[in-house]
Amino acid sequence: MHGSNLVKQLRQIDTSADIRSWGGDLMEAAGAHVVKHYKELAFMGFVEVLMNLRTILRNIDICKKDITAFKPDVLVLVDYPGFNMRIAEWGKQQGYKIVYYISPQVWAWKENRVKKIKQSVDKMLCILPFEQEFYHKWNYEVEYVGHPLVEVIKAAKDQPADAPLSDKPVIAVLPGSRKQEVSVKLPIMLTMVKHFPDYQFVVAQAPSLDDHFLEGLTGQHPNVSMVKGQTYNLLRQAKAALVTSGTATLETALFGVPEVVCYKGNPISYFFAKKLIKVKYISLVNLVMDKLVVKELIQHDLTEENLLKELTALLKDEGARSRVMKDYAELWHKLGEKDASRRAAEVIYEYAIG
DSSP states (O other): OHHHHHHHHHHHHOTTOOOEEEEOHHHHHHTOEEEEEGGGTOOOSHHHHHHTHHHHHHHHHHHHHHHHHHOOSOEEEESOHHHHHHHHHHHHHTTOOEEEESOOOTTTSOTTHHHHHHHHOSEEEEOSHHHHHHHHTTTOOOEEOOOHHHHHHHHHHTSOOOOOSOSSOEEEEEOOSOHHHHHHHHHHHGGGGGGOTTSEEEEEEOTTSOHHHHHHHHTTOTTEEEEESOHHHHHHHEEEEEEESSHHHHHHHHTTOOEEEEEOOOHHHHHHHHHHOOOSOSSHHHHHHTSOOSEEEEGGGOOHHHHHHHHHHHHHOHHHHHHHHHHHHHHHHHHOSOOHHHHHHHHHHHHHHO
């Protein structure tokens, strides 16, 4: 999504730009030639990466060869640091101009990776307000362009209302996009269905998940439906949400939906992550606000009993809801009013032609 909005802005600045990419359907629709789809690249967690290491290394090699053949004026890396930092280091050695949009979360773990970033990345474009200060500690000046979700969700909110998804009030369920995680988390999320018969639970289906897989998890719950490609429509109508950790927590907050953050992963991956990661929270909402705005139920805390307690508070306790909504308003202010995609495109274009 963020890559596609960047492509759109680059094309507005330079209609003749030749943009070759590794990405998804949205980037292709925006006018980039997609060489390899992200569905072939999505591995998360220590165990999952080890199991697919041969594929990952082969993809890195293919990417380097493709870049060499294309000879770009500027190499733009978007997020995805496990892959992109290797490409950055190699690309710098080859003499390419390197811009990194959406910083690796070095403030969360492996802080000394900043040294490698300083060596390999010419321009770092950050989207979280505290990142600029973090990098400044390392004597590395970066540019805060604003968060691209702000412009996306502003536009979505301005759209006319869609037809209601249900006659009942809606609870959104956003279980994520990776099969191995969804298969663990979604069944726990759906234990709430029997506790709230007056609500309609609607699962947002990620493009990477096929219908048969999700139907196998939701089929035994008659009060559950699924939507595909309608996550924002769903959030516009939801009274509350159960959301897996990640960008979806921020999207949900920017739509003004009270949420419970849910995460349960591979036990071995979680064990190593807990040893390495230094942040107080896993939700971007709480990280940006630097306090507990939305409840996080992580690993062993993600139980039916705990989820019932938190969801009941969000639906029934007006005080709890109003506190969350007040913090959400401050979140908008913290993320700023910049058009991140446009600003990032301007920086990239000026650097490419300079």
